[in-house]
Amino acid sequence: MPEFESVIGLETHIQLNTQTKIFCGCKADSWEDLPNTNICPVCTGLPGVLPTLNNAVVTKAVLLALAVQVDSVQPKSYFARKNYFYPDLPKGYQISQYDEPLALGGFIDLPLPDGSVRRVTIEKLHLEEDAGKTVRQVGERWIDFNRCGVPLLEMVTGPDLRTADEAAQYLIRLRQLLRWLGISDADMERGQLRCDANVSIRPVGSDDLNTKTEIKNVNSIENVRSAIEAEIKRQIREVQSGGRIEAWTLDWDEDKSTLHKMRSKESEADYRYFREPDLLPVLIDQDWLEQMRDALPELPLERKERFIETYALPEYDSEILTEERTLSEYFERTVQAFIGDPKVVSNWMMNDLLRLIRERGTTAGKLIIQPEHLAELIAMVEAKTITASTGKELLDKVEHSGLTPEAIVKAEGLGQVSDEGKLRSLAVEIIETNPDQVATYTGGKTTILGWFVGQMMKETRGKANAQLVQKIFRELLEKS
């Protein structure tokens, strides 16, 4: 029996986070709204209405196209009508780009665990409108038109992925990129990023593209991984037992973790596509495109490499710090404000700031504590003005109060006591009032030194410089 490898291509639908829908002025995001509250004559397909294109949709889509380095953002692309009947498709056709999409070609590089990079080619990016939502009740269908006309960007990859893990990695990278560019919230559970997977298998070493199946309705990255894994296993079993793979469309049942057949590809409808006469072609001005290209932010992988080079960060740190755009920006601003080793900043961010971000369920960009505050705080710890544990508590206090670290340290008297004269006189007092413990020490049990240090910490509420205190006690007790 030959060994098999799998060939996977992903078709993703990205919900662009525009304020309004693609062809009307209704609010685009209805996640928290009641059914049929964000609708108008246009998106519910009343007689006589016409679509008009929301240009913000094009701008956001072009950003992604440039980020995946498409071969061309087409100077002229068109919308078409995809005709079919369904109750949640109020016009009886979906307006979608078809034969002349917004952009062609491109790729996303996927770093693999073994250090190599998988280049996933992008075949095309096209714009379309979403349909509504049907909720099936016994003997009834309830239709919510809120989602009608929500802008979607369809991005199709080549058959370049080889394992379910790679498919999951691709989605993680894509989600990162979408959020990085600020064009989609890319939450799969909310349907803001949807994925259909085309899966086929072939003997290792072969270049053939065999009959593929299409897995639909998977709503998390974990489920995409599981569904593809299950389908690869099924196909291998099928071929090994002498069967043939048929071009099915499969549905992933999340509850039972199984795939079931929706329909055979052969029975697919003829959508009778033709150019949408109600919309003008989408024209892309070349000067504008160049402006967009210039304004494109540094992308996650580039930034990760730069952090390693510029700040001498370990790859692990750099990967985490560039997972999310505002976090990476936070890091750089902190480094700029802090005179010292960037790795120290990285440590503080990875240990303490990320904990704070997680606890607050927010992002670095939305924190109250500013990079300058963090830099000031780290500097105080480094200068031993405060202890490390005071610094950690201070982080929360700044986030909570909005005051600067310095102001809080001053107001609460959190500064570390390093004044040798003051500590020495306190130490003398402690020694005088505890003759028994002094006797123990002079009797040879020098480990009791720790007890003396503890007493000093109690006196100074933890702010004393521990090393200095040790040194003072040792000197005084030796003299006793």
Added chain:
Amino acid sequence: MNEALCDLSALEIARRVKSGENSAVQVLESTLDRIRNVEGNSPSTASYTFDPADLEKIHAYITVTKDRARVQAEQVDRAIEEGQDPGPLAGVPLAVKDIFCVRDTPSTAGSRILENFISPYSATPVERLEAAGAVTVGKVNLDEFTFGSSNESSAFLPPVGNPWNAAHVPGGSSGGSAAAVAAGEAVISIGTDTAGSIRQPAAFCGVVGMKPTYGRVSRYGLIAFASSLDCPGPIARNTTDVALALQVMAGSDPHDATAAEVPVPDYVSLLEGGVEGLRIGLSPDYFKLKFPDPETGEIREQSIDPDAQRAVQHAAEIFARAGAEIVEDVPMPNTHYGIPVYFVISRVEAASNLHRYDGVKYGYRYDGEVEDLRQLYRITRARGFGPQVKLRILMGMYVSAEQYEKGYYDKALRVRTLIRRDFLEAFDPQGRYKLDCLLTATTPTSAFEIGSVYGDSVLMQYADLLTVSANHAGNPGLSVPAGLDEKGLPIGIQFLGPDFSEGTLLRIGRTYEMRTEHEPWRAVKPKVLQGLG
């Protein structure tokens, strides 16, 4: 016969209403009186049995929006009392083709499937007319979803009668509009022209109708037939009123991406500029019609009616005398492809545009027991649509199917660009002909009798032979009355011009009007008005 208020021009009505000489309410009353006098049985979807009396009346209105109109008229009068300007169409009675959505009115498209649809919004051009002071008297009949050239395919019967002889059709699909205006049941009307649907009924009913350049008037709120061909436009009894209405309707619209961002000239002030120095062309391809024989498919050639030919020649002489240069023998070689290309393109777009009428959201829904969703769709659409609509859906589905698309639809689109090229060459200022306009007959014949052509959809379509090319090309066209034929039925001539040349066409039309002012046919009134007090 004493001229009633409703027989006055829009210009004159607006003048009188603004000066306080007459109130908008008086004008409305006069119009409603006329409607009572000439309408006869009002059209409905109830099963229709022919009544000979129907062949003497107009039956133009599907809905008379009496109360809504009264509110509007009172508003106009109040505005004037308060010293405000209600707009250039103050108090002018308007009939809206029932293919336009008008807020709070049944907007039926002449179809059973939308019989109970009350629109929650108004079409842009209607909104603009109303904002200029026009008073919407009602919604007028049409071929179902505008699919026809005679008004006989409406689900609302009796069919509209031609005011010049109510046993004849008013033309279509804006037949209700042209008939209402000709009979004084409205002073202006807004229609739509997809293959000639404004110009042909205007010619049949002896009124003026303009199909503007595609994109000149917003289509928002126009229930779509063939989206790439549909043009809203005005119908009135003279070119001045058409200019007045177009002025108000035209212009870009944030709701319609295909509405052009081209400034709207002051059409009315351009009207009396004459035709001196204009180059007006005549094309042999508009005198002799070539079309495939419906039976054999062989290309047949047929001349247009001699009366229509004479009217065109007569007009050319008038223009020559008025200082225009007449250019003969302008080739428009692709004209005869107009109808076959139209058959394909319009049906593909129509089938898609009609998808939304599925009984789910609005309009008619079959309320009996159904097994599943598919059956609900099927029975709803089978009962909701008339035969002409079904025919067009079937053909549209057929020619856009994956396996036929290349042979029909794609080819039709290519031929369409050839038709457009004919126009571009004729109007090219650097070209051989340098025309300002092409002068043709509007229709090959005058209005035919009700029932004589209906049912033969191929033959019916040839009523649009001389008009449809402008829809393919997107160019504007104006039809004006040019006499009566031997049966006493109106003949129309048409001016076709380059993109956005409406101002020039109206000027040419106005010149023709002034120069024929004293011709005897001008004094003849439509039959339905003869004997009215």
